Amino acid sequence: MVQTLADVLVPLPLDTLFSYRVPDGMTLVPGQPVRVPFGPREAIGVVWDLREGAGANLKTLAGPIDAPILPERLRALLDFVAHWTLAPRGAVLPMALKLADGSRAETPRVGVRATGALPKRMTPARERVLAIAADGAARAKRELALAAGVSAGVVDGLVDEGALETLALLAPQSPAPDPDHAPAALSADQRVAADALAAAVRETASGVPVPILLEGVTGSGKTEAYFEAIAQALRMGGQSLVLMPEIALTAGFLDRFAERFGVRPAAWHSGVGGKRRERLYADIASGAAKVVVGARSALFLPYADLKLVVVDEEHDAGYKQEDGVHYHARDMAVIRGRLEPAAVVLASATPSLETRVNAERGRYAHIRLPERFGGRTLPDIATIDMRASGPPQGRWIAPPLAAAIEAATARGEQALLFLNRRGFAPLTLCRACGHRYECPNCTAWLVEHRFRRALVCHHCGHVERTPDHCPSCGGVDTIVPCGPGVERIAQEVATLFPEKRTITLSSDFPGGAERLRTELDAIASGACDIVIGTQLVAKGHNFPLLSVVGVVDADLGLTSGDPRAAERTFQLLQQVTGRAGRGDRPGRAYLQTFQPAHPVIAALVSGDAERFYAEETAQREAARLPPFGRLAALVVTGADKDATHAHARTLVRAAHAMGVLDADLSVLGPAEAPIAMIRGRHRVRILVRAARTRDLQGFLRDWLAAGPKPTGGIRVQVDVDPQSFL
DNA sequence: AGCACGCCGACT
DNA sequence: GTCGGCGTGCTC
Numbered sequence: 001m002v003q004t005l006a007d008v009l010v011p012l013p014l015d016t017l018f019s020y021r022v023p024d025g026m027t028l029v030p031g032q033p034v035r036v037p038f039g040p041r042e043a044i045g046v047v048w049d050l051r052e053g054a055g056a057n058l059k060t061l062a063g064p065i066d067a068p069i070l071p072e073r074l075r076a077l078l079d080f081v082a083h084w085t086l087a088p089r090g091a092v093l094p095m096a097l098k099l100a101d102g103s104r105a106e107t108p109r110v111g112v113r114a115t116g117a118l119p120k121r122m123t124p125a126r127e128r129v130l131a132i133a134a135d136g137a138a139r140a141k142r143e144l145a146l147a148a149g150v151s152a153g154v155v156d157g158l159v160d161e162g163a164l165e166t167l168a169l170l171a172p173q174s175p176a177p178d179p180d181h182a183p184a185a186l187s188a189d190q191r192v193a194a195d196a197l198a199a200a201v202r203e204t205a206s207g208v209p210v211p212i213l214l215e216g217v218t219g220s221g222k223t224e225a226y227f228e229a230i231a232q233a234l235r236m237g238g239q240s241l242v243l244m245p246e247i248a249l250t251a252g253f254l255d256r257f258a259e260r261f262g263v264r265p266a267a268w269h270s271g272v273g274g275k276r277r278e279r280l281y282a283d284i285a286s287g288a289a290k291v292v293v294g295a296r297s298a299l300f301l302p303y304a305d306l307k308l309v310v311v312d313e314e315h316d317a318g319y320k321q322e323d324g325v326h327y328h329a330r331d332m333a334v335i336r337g338r339l340e341p342a343a344v345v346l347a348s349a350t351p352s353l354e355t356r357v358n359a360e361r362g363r364y365a366h367i368r369l370p371e372r373f374g375g376r377t378l379p380d381i382a383t384i385d386m387r388a389s390g391p392p393q394g395r396w397i398a399p400p401l402a403a404a405i406e407a408a409t410a411r412g413e414q415a416l417l418f419l420n421r422r423g424f425a426p427l428t429l430c431r432a433c434g435h436r437y438e439c440p441n442c443t444a445w446l447v448e449h450r451f452r453r454a455l456v457c458h459h460c461g462h463v464e465r466t467p468d469h470c471p472s473c474g475g476v477d478t479i480v481p482c483g484p485g486v487e488r489i490a491q492e493v494a495t496l497f498p499e500k501r502t503i504t505l506s507s508d509f510p511g512g513a514e515r516l517r518t519e520l521d522a523i524a525s526g527a528c529d530i531v532i533g534t535q536l537v538a539k540g541h542n543f544p545l546l547s548v549v550g551v552v553d554a555d556l557g558l559t560s561g562d563p564r565a566a567e568r569t570f571q572l573l574q575q576v577t578g579r580a581g582r583g584d585r586p587g588r589a590y591l592q593t594f595q596p597a598h599p600v601i602a603a604l605v606s607g608d609a610e611r612f613y614a615e616e617t618a619q620r621e622a623a624r625l626p627p628f629g630r631l632a633a634l635v636v637t638g639a640d641k642d643a644t645h646a647h648a649r650t651l652v653r654a655a656h657a658m659g660v661l662d663a664d665l666s667v668l669g670p671a672e673a674p675i676a677m678i679r680g681r682h683r684v685r686i687l688v689r690a691a692r693t694r695d696l697q698g699f700l701r702d703w704l705a706a707g708p709k710p711t712g713g714i715r716v717q718v719d720v721d722p723q724s725f726l
Numbered sequence: 727a728g729c730a731c732g733c734c735g736a737c738t
Numbered sequence: 739g740t741c742g743g744c745g746t747g748c749t750c
Binding site for chain 3: 005007008010012014016017018019020021036037038039040041043055057058059
């Protein structure tokens with residue numbers, strides 16, 4: 001017998017669709033979330049395909065779930081992401097299914113509204129209630145009673161007599177952003193950019209607009225420019241999505257948005273939970289939520305009519321998802337734009353090399369906003385050669401830098417000391433026997449956190465109390481810290497400038513994001529003289545009084561095995577040094593370095609970013625690294641440390657022998673590959689240049705099927721950077 | 727991912 | 739003699 005069959009994708013790490021018989025009389029459409037019998041239990045899934053066929057030995061689908069249908073365009077995106085990241089489709093599906101906990105049925109709030117009828121007997125209390133309800137709007141029962149100064153019983157009585165009617169109260173719908181609320185006065189350059197972005201949004205009506213790189217330094221008005229693209233999308237009745245790398249740092253953005261559009265946009269991130277998440281999900285699917293600001297996960301929601309995706313700070317590494325399904329939200333945003341179609345705007349002051357190259361090759365349009373209004377005074381950047389003018393042994397702030405800090409603070413200005421390293425000292429050892437404090441889980445050193453009186457592994461999070469005697473030789477008080485962390489710099493600052501007000505900011509900052517924000521506000525208003533911080537202070541907040549920036553160790557990060565190390569360091573230091581001097585006040589930045597001739601350092605000093613990028617691009621091309629070659633990360637996880645490392649080594653050797661890895665292969669091989677402890681499992685991450693991704697996928701499948709599995713639970717994941725394929 | 731089935735150690 | 743460890747395998 002021929003009947004309707006549904007091929008259903010279940011949100012489990014499986015690649016196969018499961019076929020079910022559709023009961024007679026049940027109409028389903030592709031994208032419909034459904035319940036299906038699955039082994040001994042019931043699972044939820046999404047109809048991927050419907051077809052006619054004989055379903056004699058198939059189970060019968062239980063029925064649809066009352067949840068938004070995943071649009072065809074979104075299903076296409078999910079298929080693409082799965083294919084791209086070599087992840088099973090079922091592993092990608094949950095990213096689009098944020099059904100909160102579907103088990104907990106939503107209890108609709110009961111609202112009441114005037115019917116126009118009058119009660120048989122009028123009382124003063126009833127009059128007050130009806131006076132308020134006279135506008136015909138629906139209100140929550142409690143709210144109405146409260147407003148009228150009566151008990152809920154009066155309202156109930158009016159309902160019984162037909163003067164009020166009950167209805168399921170919809171959530172108080174916040175008004176839609178108004179594109180004409182308060183249009184900003186744009187400079188001529190901003191106007192040109194805004195018009196081009198709006199034109200791209202308009203173009204979605206007839207085709208696929210080219211993605212746009214919007215480049216402009218902080219304060220050049222990128223945000224105002226892309227606000228006009230959002231306004232255009234609003235005028236067309238469509239939705240916009242603004243992706244941000246760290247949603248925690250976006251409160252300022254939400255306010256600016258509200259100034260321009262009258263209301264705050266909807267924010268989607270992991271912190272939004274429960275009912276609010278459910279409602280927002282539904283509003284996104286219905287098209288009621290017009291503008292969504294979100295972290296990378298917001299990209300996979302079932303937008304009804306998405307016209308614009310803005311990826312703010314597109315160079316930010318936070319767009320890379322390194323957990324579960326490995327994807328880069330910036331690249332997937334470009335794909336989503338192509339599928340919707342929607343305009344895609346990649347905004348940054350320091351675009352990534354990949355995006356630069358894509359713009360140069362004409363795959364992206366490139367709009368530059370010239371430097372800030374009123375002439376931005378770029379900070380004057382100088383190096384301090386630590387070999388010649390370094391501080392005495394055991395100190396980290398060179399005399400010229402100390403002098404600059406002294407002078408700035410004496411003028412009532414602020415100084416920032418930047419060191420991208422948490423804790424007191426990166427390496428701790430025993431003076432008597434040389435014992436190194438190492439993490440019991442990883443091959444990483446323990447970092448002393450003097451403030452917390454603890455040794456912390458920055459790799460896996462292992463924490464232990466700082467011991468008072470050496471566990472190896474038993475020596476008492478023999479601990480020697482080696483090298484600086486921000487806490488140690490803070491100590492040195494306290495001795496150098498005892499009368500100055502200082503603060504140390506890192507992700508260890510006690511009190512969480514809330515307190516950090518208030519602290520940053522206080523700093524901006526001058527509550528402190530010297531700020532010591534990690535990369536946390538590199539972005540986000542403006543410090544108008546800051547005139548001197550000192551980079552304690554500009555060489556840090558240049559030597560890591562990451563092929564993007566130079567680019568990352570350049571961008572980070574450009575951001576940090578750029579914080580010196582606001583408006584017309586010139587700032588000064590000092591780079592403490594042992595290698596002043598290093599291309600990254602030289603480029604920062606000369607300010608010739610273009611040349612740096614050109615050289616970096618040429619080098620990457622020669623080395624066939626992204627965006628010119630394919631980089632993959634093999635992630636091997638297992639229960640046992642040594643076995644996992646050994647496994648990673650054989651894996652890379654085998655892949656090399658099979659020719660699925662490129663020539664001299666392993667960029668960061670298993671010998672140096674860091675091992676980390678993640679959720680109770682050891683994890684080795686190896687960067688490799690992949691030959692053909694397809695082959696790598698096939699190889700891994702075969703290898704896992706046939707290869708030895710010495711310890712249980714070893715898994716291999718592949719993370720392909722897709723920029724080079726676009 | 728769950729949740730079965732399936733063989734080897736310490737307990738009422 | 740059982741309860742229970744997690745290794746392996748399946749889910750239309």
